[in-house]
Amino acid sequence: MDIKKLKETALGGILNNPVFVLVLGMCPTIGMSTNVTNALGLGLATAFVLVFSNVFVSLLRKVIPDKVRLPSYIIIIATFVTLVQLFLAKFLPSLNASIGRFIPLIVVNCIILGRAEAFASKNSVGYSALDGLSMGLGFTCSLVILGGIRMLLIAAGFSVFSTAAGGFITLGLLMALFNFIMLLYRNHVKAGLLKGGEAL
Amino acid sequence: MSVASIITIIVSAILTDNIVLSKTLGICPLLGTSKKTDSAVGMGLAVTFVITVSSVVCYGLFKLLALWDIVYLQTIVFILVIASLVQLLDIVLKRFSPTLYNSLGIYLALITTNCAVLGSANMVVDMGYNLLETFIFGFFTGIGFTMVLILMSGIRERLSRAHIPAPFVGFPIALIIAGILAMAFSGFSGFAF
Known part of the structure; x- marks a missing residue:
C-alpha cells in the first residue's frame, strides 16, 4: 500500500x-x-451509488471496451440508482416523498x-472504493452545511431562502467564502516563503 | 384537450415553472456554457431538440413498460434513450454543422448528463400528460432553458468588463446572478390560469 496515495485519495473529498x-x-x-x-438523505444516497459504481467500474475496467465505456x-450507475429508489420507496416512504423527485437524477x-471516468477506470478496487467514500461524504457534508445554513435563515424569517433563488445565492456566497479562505491561505504560504521560513 | 390547458403548459414551462430557475435542473450547463451568447444559443437549441425528442420517446416507452409491468426499469431505459439521442445529435452535427459542433465541444456529450433532460422525461410521466401535451411540454421546457441561458450569457458578457471582487470571480458571481434572475422569475408565479 502506498501511504501517500492512500492519504491523497482519502482527503479527496475535502x-x-x-x-x-x-x-x-x-x-x-x-x-x-x-x-x-x-440534504443528508440525498447526500447519503449519492454516496452509496458513488461507492458501488466506483467499485464495479474498477472491477470491470479491463473488460469494458474503450469505445462503449x-x-x-x-x-452500472443507473442500476444502483434503481436499487436506492426501490429501497427508499419500501423502507423510507416519508423521505421518499420529499426527495424522491431527485433520486432518479442521481444517474445524471x-x-x-466524473469519478468513474477520472478515477475508478484507472485505479484498483480498494482505492476506487475509498475515493467513492471520500467524495460521497465530501458531497454529503457540503449539502448538509448548505442545508443547515438555509434552514437557519428560513427559521429567522427569510422565506426567500426556501425557494430556488435562495439556494443559488447561498451557494454563491458560500463558494465565494471558500475562495476567500483559499486566497488567504495561499497568501499566507507565499508570505512564509518570502520571509525565508518554512512553507506550511 | 382544450386550448386553455395547452396555453397553461406553455406558460408554466417557460415562465412560472422554469426548468432552471424554479425546478433547479440543468445548472451545470447554465454555469458552463453561458459565457458567450453564441454558444448559449447553440447549447440551448441542442438541449431543446434532445428534450423534445426524448420526452416523446420516453413517453412511448413508459407506456410499454407499464404494459409489461416493469416500471422499475424506468430510470435505466430513459437514460439509455437520452444517451443514444445525444450520440445521434453528435453524429448529425459533426456532419452538417462543424462550426456549431466545435463551439459546443465537450458540452455536447454532456447533454447526456444534463439533469434537465432526464428530469423533464420523468416529469412527463409524473404529470400523466398525453402525447400532444408531452410534445408541447418538452419543446417549451427546452425553450425556457434556452431563454435563461441567453439571459445569463448577456449579463455575463457585460460582467466580464466589470470589476468583481477576487473571491467572487467565476462561479460564485454566476450563481448569485442566477439567484437574482430566479427571484425575478418567481414574480411570474402570480399569473393565474
Whole structure:
C-alpha cells in the first residue's frame, strides 16, 4: 500500500470537494438543500451509488471496451440508482416523498460519472472504493452545511431562502467564502516563503 | 384537450415553472456554457431538440413498460434513450454543422448528463400528460432553458468588463446572478390560469 496515495485519495473529498472545488452536481445541491434531513438523505444516497459504481467500474475496467465505456458506466450507475429508489420507496416512504423527485437524477449527477471516468477506470478496487467514500461524504457534508445554513435563515424569517433563488445565492456566497479562505491561505504560504521560513 | 390547458403548459414551462430557475435542473450547463451568447444559443437549441425528442420517446416507452409491468426499469431505459439521442445529435452535427459542433465541444456529450433532460422525461410521466401535451411540454421546457441561458450569457458578457471582487470571480458571481434572475422569475408565479 502506498501511504501517500492512500492519504491523497482519502482527503479527496475535502481538497477536491465536489461542490466547492470541482463545481459538479449543482442541481441536487441547490434543489434539495432546503433542510438538513433532505440534504443528508440525498447526500447519503449519492454516496452509496458513488461507492458501488466506483467499485464495479474498477472491477470491470479491463473488460469494458474503450469505445462503449460511457454507456456501460451509465448502466452500472443507473442500476444502483434503481436499487436506492426501490429501497427508499419500501423502507423510507416519508423521505421518499420529499426527495424522491431527485433520486432518479442521481444517474445524471456529474460527480458519479466524473469519478468513474477520472478515477475508478484507472485505479484498483480498494482505492476506487475509498475515493467513492471520500467524495460521497465530501458531497454529503457540503449539502448538509448548505442545508443547515438555509434552514437557519428560513427559521429567522427569510422565506426567500426556501425557494430556488435562495439556494443559488447561498451557494454563491458560500463558494465565494471558500475562495476567500483559499486566497488567504495561499497568501499566507507565499508570505512564509518570502520571509525565508518554512512553507506550511 | 382544450386550448386553455395547452396555453397553461406553455406558460408554466417557460415562465412560472422554469426548468432552471424554479425546478433547479440543468445548472451545470447554465454555469458552463453561458459565457458567450453564441454558444448559449447553440447549447440551448441542442438541449431543446434532445428534450423534445426524448420526452416523446420516453413517453412511448413508459407506456410499454407499464404494459409489461416493469416500471422499475424506468430510470435505466430513459437514460439509455437520452444517451443514444445525444450520440445521434453528435453524429448529425459533426456532419452538417462543424462550426456549431466545435463551439459546443465537450458540452455536447454532456447533454447526456444534463439533469434537465432526464428530469423533464420523468416529469412527463409524473404529470400523466398525453402525447400532444408531452410534445408541447418538452419543446417549451427546452425553450425556457434556452431563454435563461441567453439571459445569463448577456449579463455575463457585460460582467466580464466589470470589476468583481477576487473571491467572487467565476462561479460564485454566476450563481448569485442566477439567484437574482430566479427571484425575478418567481414574480411570474402570480399569473393565474
